[in-house]
Amino acid sequence: MKALRNFLDNQKPHFKEGGKFEKLHSMFDAVETLLFVPDTVTRKGSHIRDAIDMKRTMIVVFIALLPALFFGMWNIGNLHYLSAGESSTLWNNIWYGFLKMLPILIVSYGVGLGLEIIFAQIRHHEVNEGFFVSGLLIPMIVPPEIPLWQLAIAVAFAVIFGKEVFGGTGMNIVNPALLARAFLFFAYPGDISGDKVWIADKADAFSGATPLGNALVGKFENLPSVYDMFMGFIPGSNGETSTLFILIGAVILLATGIGNWRIMFTVFAGGYIMGLLFNLWGENAYMDLPAHYHMIMGGFAFGAVFMATDPVTATQTKKGMYIYGFLIGMIAILIRVFNPAYPEGMMLAILLMNVFAPLIDHYVIEGNIKKRLKRLKTVTS
Amino acid sequence: MSTAYKIKKGLDIKLLGEAEKTIVDLNAKRFAIKPPDFIGCFPKMLVEEGDLVKTGTPLFYDKYRKEIKFTSPVSGKVMEIVRGAKRRLLQVIIESDGKDEAVDFGKTDISSVDRDTIIEKMLTSGVWPMIRQRPYSIVADPKVAPKAIFVSAFNTAPLAADFDLVVHGKGTEFQAGLDILAKLTTGKVYLNIDAKNTTSKVFLNSKNVQINQFSGPHPASNVSVHASRLDPINKGEVIWYAGPQEVVSIGKLFLEGKLDSERVIAFAGSEVLHPKYFKTNMGARIVNMASGNVTGGTNRFISGNVLTGDQIEKDGFVGFYDSLVTVIPEGDYHEFFGWIKPGLNKFSFSKTFLSQFFPNKKYRLDTNLHGGKRAYVMTGKLEKVFPFDIYPLQLIKAIIVEDIDLMEQLGIYEIDDEDFALCEVIDTSKTNMQQIVRKGLDLMRQEMS
Numbered sequence: 001m002k003a004l005r006n007f008l009d010n011q012k013p014h015f016k017e018g019g020k021f022e023k024l025h026s027m028f029d030a031v032e033t034l035l036f037v038p039d040t041v042t043r044k045g046s047h048i049r050d051a052i053d054m055k056r057t058m059i060v061v062f063i064a065l066l067p068a069l070f071f072g073m074w075n076i077g078n079l080h081y082l083s084a085g086e087s088s089t090l091w092n093n094i095w096y097g098f099l100k101m102l103p104i105l106i107v108s109y110g111v112g113l114g115l116e117i118i119f120a121q122i123r124h125h126e127v128n129e130g131f132f133v134s135g136l137l138i139p140m141i142v143p144p145e146i147p148l149w150q151l152a153i154a155v156a157f158a159v160i161f162g163k164e165v166f167g168g169t170g171m172n173i174v175n176p177a178l179l180a181r182a183f184l185f186f187a188y189p190g191d192i193s194g195d196k197v198w199i200a201d202k203a204d205a206f207s208g209a210t211p212l213g214n215a216l217v218g219k220f221e222n223l224p225s226v227y228d229m230f231m232g233f234i235p236g237s238n239g240e241t242s243t244l245f246i247l248i249g250a251v252i253l254l255a256t257g258i259g260n261w262r263i264m265f266t267v268f269a270g271g272y273i274m275g276l277l278f279n280l281w282g283e284n285a286y287m288d289l290p291a292h293y294h295m296i297m298g299g300f301a302f303g304a305v306f307m308a309t310d311p312v313t314a315t316q317t318k319k320g321m322y323i324y325g326f327l328i329g330m331i332a333i334l335i336r337v338f339n340p341a342y343p344e345g346m347m348l349a350i351l352l353m354n355v356f357a358p359l360i361d362h363y364v365i366e367g368n369i370k371k372r373l374k375r376l377k378t379v380t381s
Numbered sequence: 382m383s384t385a386y387k388i389k390k391g392l393d394i395k396l397l398g399e400a401e402k403t404i405v406d407l408n409a410k411r412f413a414i415k416p417p418d419f420i421g422c423f424p425k426m427l428v429e430e431g432d433l434v435k436t437g438t439p440l441f442y443d444k445y446r447k448e449i450k451f452t453s454p455v456s457g458k459v460m461e462i463v464r465g466a467k468r469r470l471l472q473v474i475i476e477s478d479g480k481d482e483a484v485d486f487g488k489t490d491i492s493s494v495d496r497d498t499i500i501e502k503m504l505t506s507g508v509w510p511m512i513r514q515r516p517y518s519i520v521a522d523p524k525v526a527p528k529a530i531f532v533s534a535f536n537t538a539p540l541a542a543d544f545d546l547v548v549h550g551k552g553t554e555f556q557a558g559l560d561i562l563a564k565l566t567t568g569k570v571y572l573n574i575d576a577k578n579t580t581s582k583v584f585l586n587s588k589n590v591q592i593n594q595f596s597g598p599h600p601a602s603n604v605s606v607h608a609s610r611l612d613p614i615n616k617g618e619v620i621w622y623a624g625p626q627e628v629v630s631i632g633k634l635f636l637e638g639k640l641d642s643e644r645v646i647a648f649a650g651s652e653v654l655h656p657k658y659f660k661t662n663m664g665a666r667i668v669n670m671a672s673g674n675v676t677g678g679t680n681r682f683i684s685g686n687v688l689t690g691d692q693i694e695k696d697g698f699v700g701f702y703d704s705l706v707t708v709i710p711e712g713d714y715h716e717f718f719g720w721i722k723p724g725l726n727k728f729s730f731s732k733t734f735l736s737q738f739f740p741n742k743k744y745r746l747d748t749n750l751h752g753g754k755r756a757y758v759m760t761g762k763l764e765k766v767f768p769f770d771i772y773p774l775q776l777i778k779a780i781i782v783e784d785i786d787l788m789e790q791l792g793i794y795e796i797d798d799e800d801f802a803l804c805e806v807i808d809t810s811k812t813n814m815q816q817i818v819r820k821g822l823d824l825m826r827q828e829m830s
Contacts, residue, residue, distance in 0.1 A: 001717050033753055037719035041712050041748040045798075045815035046805045047687045048394070048709065051727035051734060053752025055720040057759060057809055060733050126753045170756025170810075257732045260761060316760040317772065365772055369790040376615040 008032055026120040030127040058129040060258045064249035065136050065239070065306065072239035073097030075232055076144050079199045083206035100144050100200050101238060107148050109135040111155040119164045130169030130176075130312075131159065137177035137306060140239025141299065141347075142184065143197040150188050154180040174354040175313045178347055185347070193343065198235035210235050212298040212336065212343040220285055229296040240302035243295070250305040259309045262321040267304035270329020271295060278337055286337050294333050303332070303346035313354040317364040324360055328353045385576055386610045388597030390768040392730055392803050394539045395743045396687065396709075400647040400656040402546055407646075407661035407669050412454050413472045413698035414440055414664050417691075419510060421519045421826065424451070424470045432459045437484035437506050437640035440473050449520055452507025454642035454663040456482040472698065477662075483639040491560050491635050499561055503631065506640045510701070511627035512565075514619050515604060516794040517826050521621045529568040529612045531622040532559070534584045535575035537599035538686035542647035542704040544625045545581035546658065552583040554641075555625065557632030563589050566621070573607045584625075599688075600768065605800045609769050614795050626704060646699055650683075650708035651745035652676045661699075667706055668696040679711040681748050688802035689815070712749025720752070730766065730807040755810040766803035769796060773804055777814060780821030785828055788821055798822065 014021045015028040032038075034055075042049060077093030077100075088096075112131045120127040138155060158180035163172040184192045191197055195209040202208045207222070211234055214222040224234050232242025240246070253259025275291025282288050294300060308314065308328050315324040328349045335345025342348065416424040423444035428434060434453040443449045455477040463472040486506045489498070500523045503509040512521040512530075521527070534544050548555055562570045569591050574584050576596035585592075593611060595601050604622045608614055623631070626644055633641035642663040648670045649656040659670055667682065675695075683690035684700040687707050691700055699706060724734030728744045736742060763773040771792040779787040798815040805814040 036715035040750040044813040048746040050807045051729045052731045054755045170758045311760040
């Protein structure tokens, strides 16, 4: 540890301005601060500071994602062997899934972090930890059979046009991970929709349709049981099938206070109420689908827990959070039931509300401003 | 007779090294008045090094408000006039002759004295700067009649001095000071006490004021918090405020005709061996408090509390308005994988460290920033330690982009940089919020004058 510190201190001058590796300064800085919390002390204002920093915040989200990630790996293996009609053990399944996901994770982190470091170097910033989470989110919301070159392009697009053009993490309008998925969805629809992509090396005879895929074409009799959908034994994107394991992540996020309960709760509430409203209307079979089915199908739970709660792209005022979450839930179900082209509405609902979040905040803050003006008028009159 | 207000949002940071309630004579030889303590003041010197001064002799005045004079807290000789970069005046150091000869400003009958005489007397004696105004926290403008005056009889900041102890036995002077303040405002004088911990008769028996009880975590004792509940500051309105020791000084000026610069200062913090109170005068040199009484490591000496105080040297001087000197360890070390540790001994408002399960634990906290500066990512956290109907992050952003109108609309007049101290502590992005808010307030002051 001490030797490592000394090594870093010895190498540091080479990475400073004028040093032989000055172009790698941001990379060095990222590695150094990863290994050691810097020795910076307070200079202005409060002399003591909270132990939490961006790295701590992001590692909590990262940990919250792990249960769903490991289940996803198991599920990839399980479905693969199931489709092939072979029996397998727990570890076989996980190992198969791990091998499937490893290249996806490597491409996601490699491309994303590479771009982050380049931008940090150009801007003379420290490398932001935001992609630490985004880099894991993206592999979890794509199918196991996603072509890696497509993934690389999508990640690059999301990082550059979703984040860096606005000034980096904290300044972006829409969620970069969802933007990557939206990019894949519209640029290469064949590889991210349909019945063939959700099970790795699927045997042709086996139906690989997701619950949402079945619902879209009206095959409600093919829907898996509520238990299977809740547990996640269904085809779908890598990490988003198991509502149970996503909820374990939600508990971690809420217990640590990193995730926002207002948004999480209202997304589920909005979706459920929309489901109930459709039940009342009952025009077709999809509308008659019990409201709780919507919560456990597709990416609804994953979006509610990990995507809608992204603090940068969500609303930032308390009142705004209720409105934002509720509308995401409602719009997601609305798109599912009414749009014949897209089986899933969660991604589009969140991206849409990301764009409207600043507007919602604007009106909430306007209310605060008006209250202040009113007080002034009552004083002066 | 008194109304109770419960402050829900906030945070008490529990630190080791609270001052024991005994008062010792400091016997300081040197004292200093530090112009940077007075926000927006452009000092013009009236004395030179070597001049002999009495207690109450003017040392300098404010270039833009010539009537406001700053006087010597003790009698003796002007030792040194310390200037910094661009010849900025930093300290005027006086060496005490121990005689305590004071300029006689004459006794006054408090019941019959009029407002103009009061102000005149306070200005010439140098007592005036003890009253500050909101917005901006500058020395009060004698030409303005404030809509209310606030006196906070308690302090919820970490390790803060116990004002009950500090004013002990000074009931007559304190009441005289309150009577004077009552003549300066068109509205009320609010004396705000701690609902639980204020027990001193000096405060509880005060007359000619409205007594209000406050309870809850820090910043429950901040003037802005009191004003927000009792009499919110609108655009164009001004309130004044002063601390209990300052009120005693005001009272003494009229009762005895002399500048009273006596102060009781708490010396506290995890690095102090015997934390206790010292009796001395304003601006005392802390060397006698610290010598042989602090631990050996690299320490930070702070005049004031750890949230809002100013860093001083180990032989520096107590600030004009401060009643506390805190000593904590410096945090200039690298911590191996510090951000991933379970954190049993780490203080955090967030619930991401194991220490959250020990809410009553007292900490030895150092000055490490615990991370790097980032853009604002987390939301909804600052509001939990910010007990105002104001959006803190939005206001901060309005200040950063220097949008004067928006700052005003979002309520910048109602707050001060000290109100953002807790936000700054818990900020995941490690920005200097108090500095940003001060910049915003300075900008407003320039625009409005």
